[in-house]
């Protein structure tokens with residue numbers, strides 16, 4: 378039976394969102410948390426963007442060291458040969474790629490303005506796939522941008538060409554959030570049956586249906602005999618109204634009425650990490666979690682009205698579909714209300730040793746402590762907000778990797 382896998386695109390779609398971004402260390406922490414959660418793949422960045430190079434290389438090293446394992450780290454680039462070549466030049470060890478090109482007549486006409494025809498779209502894409510494979514790509518996803526506004530016959534032709542050239546997955550991008558669960562089911566099922574390739578569902582929330590469309594599309598892929606890969610972002614952060622929220626997708630797949638009878642997650646997802654990753658992403662993006670956010674919002678398990686409160690106290694299942702413990706909630710959180718010593722870009726060694734000591738981290742000597750402190754300063758320069766405990770622990774544990782991922786050389 379085909380299964381559903383999760384490809385989280387926070388570090389690609391999430392960070393390209395207007396007015397929002399993450400530091401390289403924050404992106405790394407997202408990869409670490411996604412790995413702990415059991416997410417299949419993280420689309421961890423842009424291999425042709427120069428300021429990403431060292432971050433991407435450092436994260437691939439973490440994968441090699443077994444720290445980011447078993448998660449796959451995939452890069453996103455345009456389906457253009459020159460981009461593929463640049464990606465392998467800047468990030469030689471990249472092994473998983475998604476290659477993206479617009480397929481709708483709207484985009485072909487509106488973006489390429491007559492410079493490309495449908496046949497050029499397919500040619501560019503297959504050349505990019507061939508080049509990626511020749512340069513060492515192990516898995517390749519081909520993205521049909523604006524697939525939901527693409528004529529079905531052309532989309533099928535595009536998918537067949539991708540498959541013939543060895544692409545592993547076709548990403549169905551509902552770029553504008555135009556689909557509804559009924560249309561995406563039919564289209565994706567047809568694609569899966571006709572092309573015979575695994576389908577990625579990339580859904581946006583412009584009409585408020587990103588999660589619903591994702592699971593309807595996944596069902597279409599599975600009914601069509603293929604694995605489904607749902608693209609998510611943490612807290613649904615993404616272009617405009619956002620993407621399918623990671624936690625909500627997991628809840629929808631595992632808890633919604635009758636869905637798991639036939640449609641199940643591949644691999645094992647640890648939902649108890651949901652609270653931690655949602656809180657961290659909220660802090661790192663600087664975007665508060667809406668109080669009605671599924672599972673992780675402040676009101677997700679709050680009851681006030683008489684009938685509800687009485688009912689949930691008698692039996693939580695009266696008014697709750699799932700327990701807060703399942704999402705890793707319910708532990709008391711420590712908030713300092715008195716004196717605070719903060720690690721930042723101008724911190725000194727004494728304050729820093731105090732902070733690390735509180736976390737029971739000790740250093741062999743002053744030199745080692747100074748080296749880690751220097752990295753903490755740089756990490757803070759980039760993020761411009763106090764580092765959280767996990768970030769400090771990461772830096773202390775992997776100073777060499779941290780040094781690499783913080784490296785940016787704009788003049789080269």
Ligand SMILES: [Zn+2]
Pocket residue numbers: 390552579581615616
């Ligand atoms: Zn997107």
